[in-house]
Amino acid sequence: MLKLVVPSLTRRQALKAGALAAAASSLRPAVPALAARPEALFEMSLDGAVEARAATAGWHTTRVFRAPRRFDLVGLVWARGSHAEAQLRARRRGGRWTKWVALHGLGDHGPDRGRLPAGTDPAFVGAADEFQLRLKGAPRALRARFVRALPTARLATRLGRRARRAQAGAPPAIIPRADWGADSVPPRAGPQYGEVQIAFVHHTVTANDYGPEDSAGIVLGIARYHRNSNGWNDIGYNFLVDKYGQVFEGRAGGVDQAIVGAQAQGYNSVSTGVACLGDFTSIAQTPEGMDALARLIGWKMALHAVPIDGEVTVISAGGPSNRYPSGTPVTFDRISGHRDGNSTSCPGNVLYTQLDQLRSAAAQFAGPSIGLSVYAVKEIRGVKPSEVSGYLRFPDGSAPGGAAIDVEYLRSGSTTWRSLASTAAGVDGSWRATVELPASGQVRAVFAGDPARARLESPPRKVTVLARLSVNLSRNRLRLGQRARLTGVADPATHVRLKLQYRSRRRWVTRTKRLVRVRGGAYRTTVRPAWRGKWRVSTQVGRIVRRRTLRVF
Numbered sequence: 001m002l003k004l005v006v007p008s009l010t011r012r013q014a015l016k017a018g019a020l021a022a023a024a025s026s027l028r029p030a031v032p033a034l035a036a037r038p039e040a041l042f043e044m045s046l047d048g049a050v051e052a053r054a055a056t057a058g059w060h061t062t063r064v065f066r067a068p069r070r071f072d073l074v075g076l077v078w079a080r081g082s083h084a085e086a087q088l089r090a091r092r093r094g095g096r097w098t099k100w101v102a103l104h105g106l107g108d109h110g111p112d113r114g115r116l117p118a119g120t121d122p123a124f125v126g127a128a129d130e131f132q133l134r135l136k137g138a139p140r141a142l143r144a145r146f147v148r149a150l151p152t153a154r155l156a157t158r159l160g161r162r163a164r165r166a167q168a169g170a171p172p173a174i175i176p177r178a179d180w181g182a183d184s185v186p187p188r189a190g191p192q193y194g195e196v197q198i199a200f201v202h203h204t205v206t207a208n209d210y211g212p213e214d215s216a217g218i219v220l221g222i223a224r225y226h227r228n229s230n231g232w233n234d235i236g237y238n239f240l241v242d243k244y245g246q247v248f249e250g251r252a253g254g255v256d257q258a259i260v261g262a263q264a265q266g267y268n269s270v271s272t273g274v275a276c277l278g279d280f281t282s283i284a285q286t287p288e289g290m291d292a293l294a295r296l297i298g299w300k301m302a303l304h305a306v307p308i309d310g311e312v313t314v315i316s317a318g319g320p321s322n323r324y325p326s327g328t329p330v331t332f333d334r335i336s337g338h339r340d341g342n343s344t345s346c347p348g349n350v351l352y353t354q355l356d357q358l359r360s361a362a363a364q365f366a367g368p369s370i371g372l373s374v375y376a377v378k379e380i381r382g383v384k385p386s387e388v389s390g391y392l393r394f395p396d397g398s399a400p401g402g403a404a405i406d407v408e409y410l411r412s413g414s415t416t417w418r419s420l421a422s423t424a425a426g427v428d429g430s431w432r433a434t435v436e437l438p439a440s441g442q443v444r445a446v447f448a449g450d451p452a453r454a455r456l457e458s459p460p461r462k463v464t465v466l467a468r469l470s471v472n473l474s475r476n477r478l479r480l481g482q483r484a485r486l487t488g489v490a491d492p493a494t495h496v497r498l499k500l501q502y503r504s505r506r507r508w509v510t511r512t513k514r515l516v517r518v519r520g521g522a523y524r525t526t527v528r529p530a531w532r533g534k535w536r537v538s539t540q541v542g543r544i545v546r547r548r549t550l551r552v553f
Contacts, residue, residue, distance in 0.1 A: 040149070040184065041228045043077070044068055046133075046142040062133045066093070070129055071146035073206070073221035076103060077119035077229070078139035085136040086120055090128035098125050100134065102279070104205035111232060111262040122147060122225045124206040124218045124277075147224045150217035153181040174239070174255050174296070175248045180216035182252070185223050187234040191253030192260040194269035196304040197312050199297045201355060202237065202263060202275040202338045203347040208283065215242040218277055219250075226262070236262035237275040239296060245288035247296050250275070256303060265319035266326070267341050272300055280348030293358055297335060298365030308334055308363045309390075310459035316341075335359050363391045364430075372405075372445050372458040380437060382468035383492050389432035390445050392425040394453055400429040403447055407433050410460065411441040439492045440464045467493045467541035476550045483526045484550060486537060491521035493541045500527050503534040 044067065067074075076086055086103040103120035125131070127150060177183075206218060223235035237250040238261045250273075253259035263273030274296060276285055285293070301308055311331050318326025321342045330341065337355055338346035372392050380386050388407055392400040403425045408417040420443075421433040435443070442460040449455035467490050474485035490496050495515045501508040516525045516539075529535045529552045538547045 040152070041145070041147050041224050042068055042071075043143045043145040046076075046144055059134050059136050062135065064130055064132050065144070066130050067128070067144070067146055069146070069148065070127055071125075071148050072127060072150045072217055073122040073124050073147040073225065074128075074131060075120045075122035075145050075225060075229070076133075076139075077117065077143050077145050079141040080118045082118060082139035082141075083137055084139040084142075087134040088123055088125070088131055090125035090131040092127060093129045097132075098128075098207065099209070101125070101207050102205070104279075106230070111236075111265070111268065117230050119145075121205055122221060122229075124210060124214070124221060126150075126210070126214065145225070145229050147221040149181065149221035149224060150214065152184050153216035153220040154213070155181070173247065175216070175246060177249050177252060180248055181220040182223060182235075185220070185227050185235075187252050188227070189233055191234075191251065191257070192269075193253070194258050194260045196258045196270070196272050196300065196306055197314060197334075198267065198271040198332050199301060199335045200264045200267070200271050200273045200338050200341070201293070201335065201347045201351065201358070202273060203280045203351055204240070204275050204277050205279045205281075205346075205348075206277060208243070208278040210242075210277070212242070212244040212246065215244070215246055215248070215277060218242075219248045232262050234262075236273070238263065238272045239274045239300075240277060241274060241289055241292045241296065242277040243286045243289045245286075245292040247292050255300075258304060264338060264341055266317040266322035266324070267314060267330075269317070270314045273338075276347065276351065280351035281345065282348075282350060284350045285354055290354065290358060290361065294361035295365045297358070298362040301334065301362070302366040306334065307459045308359060308366050309461055310334060311462065333359065335362060360389065364428075366391075372447055372456040379464045379466055381466045383436060383438060383465065385434050385436050387432060387434055388421075388443055388445075389430065390458060392429045392431060392445075392447060392456070394456075396453070398453065399427070400425045401427040403450075405431045405433070406446045406448065407435055408444050408446055409435070409437060409441055410444075411439055414441070417444070437463060437465050464542075465492060467491060467544050469493075469496075469539065469541050469544045469546050471537065471539045471546040471548055473537065473548050473550060476548070478529065478550060478552050480532055480552055481528070483528045484537075485524070485526050486539075487522070487524045488539060488546070489522055490518045490539075490541050493518045493521075495541075496523050497540040498525065498527075499538040499540075500529065501536045501538065502529070502531075503536070508536055 087100045088103055089097045089100045091097045101123045103123055106117050106119050106121055204222060219240050226232045226235050234251045238259055239250050240248040249255050251259050251261045260268050261273050262268060264271055274293060276289060298308060311333055313329050313331045316322055316324040316326055316328045316330050323341060323343055324330050332340055335355060335358060337352045338344055392403055394400060405423050405425055406419050407421045409420045410417050420435040423431050423433040425431045442462050444460040445458040447456040469490050471488040478484055495517055498516050499510050499513040501510050511530060516523045527537055532552045534551055536547055536549045538545060
């Protein structure tokens, strides 16, 4: 198994490495074999693939299609206004079929301006000649769009290795564009520069069954699809990471620059986008892939003097796929999933659950500019022991082992920080402690300083303590005029919002509402419905709601 390890770099080293990589790319002679060829991206019409009667019968499997030429990636395009879901499998003629792969619909990423294409992202299937579809719906003007990228990418990779050996330099930590064949798909225009405040994590929704030697071809295929099929300036992502830990430079302009991509519509100018090769809807990113993500994002954020921990508020630029209208202030974690800002399931359900782990790991590679970091879960259900952790690095490079760390807490609405726990940093600078938060607030880590080193504070991290809430009724059937005793637990809370509602036709109508005081984590009161029929009691603390129904006769 190939694993490309990305070393932790200082800002000066990173800038030097970026300059060397750019210089090497500019000195590399043009190679005719890598020139863009007309057959690199081609298509075929699929009109009639789904009959009208089949379109109304749910999923329909088409006949086997023979492509005009061999291909590696394939996607679908159709007329605007059409809607469909699609799956695909492929094979070399007479060979074994790949597994069925869901084709992810386009439209949830792209440039901040311009119309989005109608169709799907491409799926990597390896070298194939034939394919078959499963379709739901009957899109108009349906076409298959193919990319052939593996031969060009493999040649570029071999030439890149030779060039690096000739320069007697170590292989770059980030595989440069020229080494995956980007010379054959040059940008339409020069790069635009913004700023990096957020790192968005994506997945490409391509097949997970690929070898390390295929990754460059997948990246090249995506670049050709984004540029030549979608009509974008260049590949949309700033970086791409495969499951073996290989990191690829994406959009042109320099790995050390704040390049505006086409990866998170409405936020491209304030973010960097990293795409994981594969589909992580139901499987996790590999340890090698997570390690590469952490190293890359930690380095990139430190390069732009951005903390890994905490949140940042930016202004949405809007767009059809954006969850927030233009001009809306939106608060993100510094490392966020694509779905946090856009209407999409990206980066997949399982990878999305790995983002907290990624935030913690990326702090290790963020460089000394961070100083001290803290990691804590964003939400806790009830008052209970919870673990916080982080990393300590001194700007002078001195050993952090044994340094005292104090975990402090600021209750929402208060102005005074108080200590919750004390611990000590390990040899590698990592630390952890167990705390119990009495209510929602902020947590930070503090190194108080010593004779040789100044005080350090981590950026605060917001933690929401959700109430444990329950509600019970003494009876659920009452005679008119009787009362029902209501009891429950609400911790932490000072009051419970109570609503008594009755059923009127197809909706619930509020009859009364009031605050019920909580004592010792519990509450009690009574309710008396005013007339016969179906009633409902709702109790609420924050965004936690519990309900019970009763019948009055």
